[in-house]
Amino acid sequence: MDWISPRRLNRLGMLNMNRRNVDYIARYNERSSYPLVDNKLKTKLAVAEYGVTTPRLLQVVRQQHEISRFREMAEGLGGFAIKPAKGSGGKGITVITGREDDYYIKASGSRIAAPDLERHLTNILAGLYSLAGSPDVAIVENLVESAPSLAKFSYQGVPDIRIVVFQGYPVMAMLRLATKDSDGKANLHQGAVGVGLDIGTGRSLNAVQFNRPITLHPDTGLALENIDIEAWEDMLEMAARCYEATGLGYMGVDLVVDANEGPLLLELNARPGLAIQMANGRGLLPRLRTIESLKRPHFTPRERANYAMDVFGAL
Known part of the structure; x- marks a missing residue:
C-alpha cells in the first residue's frame, strides 16, 4: 500500500485487518456457518436451493476406491476442473482444457498423464x-468457459469477479485477471491484476497489480479502463442471495461469467481479503457503516x- 499515504488511507475509509476481524467477521459471521463456506461441495448444495447456479458437478470422489471410476468418467470430456472441497487460496485446483493422445492438457498448456x-x-x-x-473429498466440475469479452483480458486463467457482501448487500466488487506472475490464477497475492468495478454499472474504475496502479494488463497489453461486465444486475442479485443461503453477514462471493451459462458461483469466502479496496481506490468502511445505519x-x-x-x- 506504499503508493497511498496513511493519511489518505484514513480519508478514504480503508478497513484494516484488525477492524475487519473484530467488527465485521467476528460480529456478523456465526461460527456454525463456516463449515458451509469452507467446503465447496456443501456450498454448491446449499446455494442451489436459493437459485444460485454453479459449475455442473460431474463426480464426487470420497474414497480411494472411487478413483478408479474417474478415468472412465473423464474419457469423453473435453475439459473439467478437479478441486479439493476444503481447499483454500486455489491450492490443489487442476484445470484440464483438452486431451492429446493419452495425456490431458492443463490450462497452462502442459501435459499430464491419467495416473498423475x-x-x-x-x-x-489425504x-x-x-x-x-x-x-477431504475431491469434486470434479464442468469446465468454465469464460465469456470472450472478459477472457481476452486475462492471461490463460479464467477471470473472476469478487463481490463483498455485507448483511446481504453487495458493497464492493472487483474483477481479478490472471497473469504470468500469478501462474494463470486469479490470486492477487500471487500477482494477478485487480480491477475495481463500479457497483452501479459493472464498469471498470481502477486497476492494480502488487498493490500498485496500472493501466494496461502486463501480459495481454490491453487497456483496463473500459471493461464492462455482462449481466451485472443478475450477478449482484446472485451475490445477495448467498446471504440467505449461508446466513453469513460478511463474506466474499466469487463469480464467473460463463460463455454458455452466464453468471456462475465459484465459491464463497467467510474471510475475504482487503485488496479489493486498493483495486477500487476507496475504502469499505463508509459503505459498511451505511448498511449498519439502515432503519429498514x-x-x-x-x-x-x-x-x-x-x-x-x-462513489
Missing part, C-alpha cells in the same frame, strides 16, 4: 490441500442489489 491425475486425487483425499490438513433493511436480494447500485454506484 489419479495421484492428485489421492493427495486431495488432505494435502485442505484447511488444517484434514481428510431490504428483504429481497433484488431490492438489496438495487439499493447498492443506487447508493454506492460511482
Whole structure:
C-alpha cells in the first residue's frame, strides 16, 4: 500500500485487518456457518436451493476406491476442473482444457498423464490441500468457459469477479485477471491484476497489480479502463442471495461469467481479503457503516442489489 499515504488511507475509509476481524467477521459471521463456506461441495448444495447456479458437478470422489471410476468418467470430456472441497487460496485446483493422445492438457498448456491425475486425487483425499490438513473429498466440475469479452483480458486463467457482501448487500466488487506472475490464477497475492468495478454499472474504475496502479494488463497489453461486465444486475442479485443461503453477514462471493451459462458461483469466502479496496481506490468502511445505519433493511436480494447500485454506484 506504499503508493497511498496513511493519511489518505484514513480519508478514504480503508478497513484494516484488525477492524475487519473484530467488527465485521467476528460480529456478523456465526461460527456454525463456516463449515458451509469452507467446503465447496456443501456450498454448491446449499446455494442451489436459493437459485444460485454453479459449475455442473460431474463426480464426487470420497474414497480411494472411487478413483478408479474417474478415468472412465473423464474419457469423453473435453475439459473439467478437479478441486479439493476444503481447499483454500486455489491450492490443489487442476484445470484440464483438452486431451492429446493419452495425456490431458492443463490450462497452462502442459501435459499430464491419467495416473498423475489419479495421484492428485489421492493427495486431495489425504488432505494435502485442505484447511488444517484434514481428510477431504475431491469434486470434479464442468469446465468454465469464460465469456470472450472478459477472457481476452486475462492471461490463460479464467477471470473472476469478487463481490463483498455485507448483511446481504453487495458493497464492493472487483474483477481479478490472471497473469504470468500469478501462474494463470486469479490470486492477487500471487500477482494477478485487480480491477475495481463500479457497483452501479459493472464498469471498470481502477486497476492494480502488487498493490500498485496500472493501466494496461502486463501480459495481454490491453487497456483496463473500459471493461464492462455482462449481466451485472443478475450477478449482484446472485451475490445477495448467498446471504440467505449461508446466513453469513460478511463474506466474499466469487463469480464467473460463463460463455454458455452466464453468471456462475465459484465459491464463497467467510474471510475475504482487503485488496479489493486498493483495486477500487476507496475504502469499505463508509459503505459498511451505511448498511449498519439502515432503519429498514431490504428483504429481497433484488431490492438489496438495487439499493447498492443506487447508493454506492460511482462513489
